Amino acid sequence: MGRTDIGPPDFHEMLPDVIKKNYGTWKYHEIPRPGVLKHVAESGDTVYTVRAGSPRLVSVDFIRDICDIADKHCDGHLRFTSRYNIEFLTPNEKNVDLIIADLKKLGLPVGGTSPGISNIVHTQGWIHCHSAATDASGLVKAIMDEVYEHFVETKLPNHVRIAVGCCINMCGAVHCSDIAVVGVHTKPPRPDHDRVVAQCEIPTTIQSCPTGAIRRHPDQSMKSVVVKEDLCMYCGNCFTVCPAMPLADAEGDGVAIYVGGKVPNARKPPMFSRMVIPFLPNRPPRWPEVVQAVKKIVDIYAANAKPYERVGEWIERIGWEAFFRRTEIPFTEQHIDDFTHAVETYRTTTQFKW
């Protein structure tokens, strides 16, 4: 048995010299061109950062490739961002073009700086998750191909943060993204009574349901549960605690789109994303309806928002009624909240637009 509880390596061992020397004394930065940052320290030292996109799900050979670039131009150091981008740091301005040229050889895009679309934060999907209602990596690839220009250029009013969550667990900040694609089930779980008795704790399973839709099986001799289908909104929480309650379904599963969330406190406080498209079917390999819906929302935002307005700020200014009109997305009964804090979302004013 090996050592335990050693924790991660000390980050100090990982820092390039220019970062170590100027730690905590950075003065300002500029973005000389998309994908390149220039930070200047109080000491007068400068560090250039070249940011490249990554598919996130990568082989060890991919990591070795980017290590080769870092060995060649960055003294054997690199870092990753919270959105999976790879960053190459160098104090030498002349290395910037060399790094970009080597990234080009690997087919990796340089960009992801503001205001544009950086990499999509996402989950595992069909690659590794048991509760996924859709794939994640494939959706991300299809969407990034479509909005690629906004990764390598900076021409949007502000960042558009996109996230993909393959179920409503929403691993990642999916619920506070400008545009969020969320895998949804639309059919209730099907308890497998033979397996419930062996694999599940019945009180925990009943308690896991946010709407009280799970009851003890009326036949006392059956150590199992039943689902009151009219109360079920397919969250899958029961499936998480009880594997014998599967709800995945090729026809019933798909994707919902949420918009207008943000995390930063800049201007308006952080906001939740709001559902605008309740369901689109899973159409692998490239989810054309989803990609087109995202593209359309980005395009209309780009054409209409004021500088620095995030998607949510733009929608608040023009009103949700104007958003649905301009995007031609139909407003349905699914859009009206009926969960725990629903009434807070109803319009308690006569102020609205036609």
Added chain:
Amino acid sequence: MADETPLLDELEKGPWPSYVTEIKRMAKKNAAAKDLLGIQEQSYKDRVTHWKHGGIVGVTGYGAGVIGRYCDSPEKFPDAASFHTMRINQPAGWFYTTKSLRTICDIWEKYGSGMTNFHGSTGDIILLGTTTENLQPCFDTLTEAGFDLGGSGSALRTPAGCVGQARCEWSNIDTLGLIHDLTMEFQDEIHRPRWPYKFKIKASGCPNDCVAAIARADFTIIGTWRDALRIDQAAVQEYVKKGLDIQELVVRRCPSEALVWDAKTQELKLLVDDCVRCMHCINVMPKAVRPGIEKGATILVGGKAPIIKGAYLSWVLVPFMKVEPPYDEMKDLLRKIWEWWDENGRTRERLAELIERLGFKTFLREMGLKPVPQMVKYPRSNPYVFFDR
């Protein structure tokens, strides 16, 4: 076996780098990666996942850090029949030497599928897919090389922070130092799940919140300052000279009307008491406006995604806390929160849900904190008030 993958091949087209190409690259030399490709193609055909609920697997002495995963068609994909994930705690700020990365690659090529995520949503390095037998030797080799597992299950999840003072002039706290220190202090809480549910800690150096701490962390640390923004008037004038519409893009966008632009004197004035430190003016003019000097953090609690009772954004618990080693005030607060939550929380009840169920007032009393107006958007409107008699 996956010799033909017509659906996935479609995802090798287009300008964005392809994860399918990456799996194929590994599939040439690794049987598990080859079956992963096959399973993914199968899911694209069937439009459902082919992974079963995780079983309990792990390494000796830990209850966390490994996600057990089994394929539902082991006869078809024997080399990915068990395909467990190891979460490896990242170094704070996600900085690496190539030497350390190459070491991880060599270990993972030997013991696993060779497929990875740099990184998972929480921040760990994700080593995707190995067998039950390989878990322990892989872990032993990783710890020999100086790496350790991160959190999973009902444990403290691997803390994460933004790039902070390593390369950002806006960071009001040393997020890397803080995150590393908390991670080392709470190794037991990370590796041995014993709570009602998961608990997340994230730290951002400024209110731009680049790691989405306010949305995702039960315990949210956001760097801020107590005094005034620092404005360099000459640099402001430089931006204006270069064509920045300061009135429209800076002053009008200020959410609390704390800025005044005097066009005659070319001076940007700050109404210090009105500033809510939102970062907008700093974001627009990084050379001219900087955070103040009296730095610390706002501590917020309760952030989480929807399961079970809906999503919550973190809300203010401590409006201002000094953040300096050894971070005792913060660690004491964390321990108090865990004790109360562990004592009172139901299974799978996150901190926000417990506070909502038992009352923020109760929580504040337990924490020994006095209520202040900064904690609320507005005071209550209903008359249903308890008084102690």
